[in-house]
Amino acid sequence: MRTLTLFFFVTVISLTAFSQANERPKLVVGIMVDQMRQEYLYRYYDKYGEGGFKRLIDKGFVVMNGHYNYVPTYTAPGHASVYTGTTPAYHGIIGNDWYDKTIDKSVYCAGDDSQKTVGSTTEDKGKMSPHRMLTTTITDELKLATQKKSKVIGISAKDRGSILPAGHMADAAYWYDGKTGRLITSTFYMDKLPDWVEKFNARQLPDKYLSQTWNTLLPIDQYEESGSDNSPYEAKLGEHRSVFPYDLKELRKTNGNFELLTNTPFSNDFLTEFAKTAIDAEKLGADKWTDFLALSYSATDYAGHRVGPNAVELQDMYMRLDKNLADLFRKLDETVGDGNYLVFLSADHAVAEVPQYLIDSKTPAGNLRFSQLTAGLTDFLNSYFPDKQIIKTVSNDQVFLNHEAFSTDPRTGGVDMMIATELISNYLMQQDGIANVFSKGLLRQGDFNEGGIKGMAIRGHHPKRSGDMTVVLEPGWFYSSRIQGTTHGSPYTYDTHVPIVFYGKGVKAGSTVRYHTVTDIAPTLSMLLKIKLPNGCTGQPVAELFE
Numbered sequence: 001m002r003t004l005t006l007f008f009f010v011t012v013i014s015l016t017a018f019s020q021a022n023e024r025p026k027l028v029v030g031i032m033v034d035q036m037r038q039e040y041l042y043r044y045y046d047k048y049g050e051g052g053f054k055r056l057i058d059k060g061f062v063v064m065n066g067h068y069n070y071v072p073t074y075t076a077p078g079h080a081s082v083y084t085g086t087t088p089a090y091h092g093i094i095g096n097d098w099y100d101k102t103i104d105k106s107v108y109c110a111g112d113d114s115q116k117t118v119g120s121t122t123e124d125k126g127k128m129s130p131h132r133m134l135t136t137t138i139t140d141e142l143k144l145a146t147q148k149k150s151k152v153i154g155i156s157a158k159d160r161g162s163i164l165p166a167g168h169m170a171d172a173a174y175w176y177d178g179k180t181g182r183l184i185t186s187t188f189y190m191d192k193l194p195d196w197v198e199k200f201n202a203r204q205l206p207d208k209y210l211s212q213t214w215n216t217l218l219p220i221d222q223y224e225e226s227g228s229d230n231s232p233y234e235a236k237l238g239e240h241r242s243v244f245p246y247d248l249k250e251l252r253k254t255n256g257n258f259e260l261l262t263n264t265p266f267s268n269d270f271l272t273e274f275a276k277t278a279i280d281a282e283k284l285g286a287d288k289w290t291d292f293l294a295l296s297y298s299a300t301d302y303a304g305h306r307v308g309p310n311a312v313e314l315q316d317m318y319m320r321l322d323k324n325l326a327d328l329f330r331k332l333d334e335t336v337g338d339g340n341y342l343v344f345l346s347a348d349h350a351v352a353e354v355p356q357y358l359i360d361s362k363t364p365a366g367n368l369r370f371s372q373l374t375a376g377l378t379d380f381l382n383s384y385f386p387d388k389q390i391i392k393t394v395s396n397d398q399v400f401l402n403h404e405a406f407s408t409d410p411r412t413g414g415v416d417m418m419i420a421t422e423l424i425s426n427y428l429m430q431q432d433g434i435a436n437v438f439s440k441g442l443l444r445q446g447d448f449n450e451g452g453i454k455g456m457a458i459r460g461h462h463p464k465r466s467g468d469m470t471v472v473l474e475p476g477w478f479y480s481s482r483i484q485g486t487t488h489g490s491p492y493t494y495d496t497h498v499p500i501v502f503y504g505k506g507v508k509a510g511s512t513v514r515y516h517t518v519t520d521i522a523p524t525l526s527m528l529l530k531i532k533l534p535n536g537c538t539g540q541p542v543a544e545l546f547e
Ligand SMILES: [Zn+2]
Pocket: 035, 075, 301, 305, 488
């Protein structure tokens, strides 16, 4: 009898252990916050409520020192890199737009002329698909692991913020059409919007949001984490000064009507409301097959470019986004259940200080006039190659040579091209604000794991798509002539250091200060989901999370 009891006991234990080993979250919610710096988790911490960012920080696993590991640090490569676990060298999304040598014109990362808009009459907004992304995403791998029984849905204000994370096999990707104020998709996913999306659009929420005034959540003197509201470093909205309150009803008249929504925190309210509706309508996390909701908030980037990281506007937007997250997690607790879902939060890049603010603060920074630079370079090359157009274009800090300008005889043409490359490099290196110039030959032969800025250029360089040379500016330098606003795209820490936080099923509370890259997010998810890695994955799981 005792033996039997023991046998029974052992069987139960091992069955329990087995079922735990094979347990997966019912739903993964990936949250990308466009242009979010890692430090925003802590700069605004005291102003956050309990249920949003603080819940992730205090109960989740925080990678304190997470970075992008390539240039350029833009939105499309950022979203693609997080979800594919690799860099532009493999996934091929080398910018938001880039010059396509094979067809001699600029292409958009998610542009696809073979598709049509579904959900509105705006023709160009829906000619989209992920076809330019060359490797699989973690969302694709989830589909492959479950005979496509897992549901995958992407949601963002930006098409690329929705399409790239959702991957090649997504059930749907939805994004905002600023011309009509509707959420739309493309024929790549479906021929008509589901009823629940039509009903959601019929509520005309953007119209309601844009009929109100944006004022600060708290009395404005409590925004001590930010600079003064009336700042010379913030670009205006239309003719309006960059100060609270923002009368949106008035401002929409001169700021593209529905387009204005993306510059306000209500864009994040809108997406959160839509995500909550999607959870119910699509029954996300309801059955035994793990689903994936890939959400990306874009308003933080639109506003961040305009006003910079010290603005009251930005702080207020993060405090409101905190409420959105709390609202979303409450919904997930109710429907999927706390402990049954897995969340990660990250960003597609961070952002630089406003250059003029640094200059005025006696810190090295500067503005390069792009047109002056290229005009000077063209004159310089003309003195060596009269009557020839040596440079085809400069796109995403990459110089594309005009290969037709060189003789097809490899003996002379090849030598001329080497000479031109060397001349361009020498000229650029003499200009203030340029830190380094890397030729294509150097980047193609480089080691993928090389350190420093050269390594970042190697990982950002796609052998077939990228230009003949990659130009890197000095820290704090930009191609601009503006005093207001800021941007991102560099290999420096102000652009690379982003939040990486995991929370929920399979994740214990904790943190690490060890260096990690955003390409570690997808392999970490693979381990938590017990599925294959994305096929081009070069990252490694965040091992500390499993120790
Ligand atoms: Zn941006």
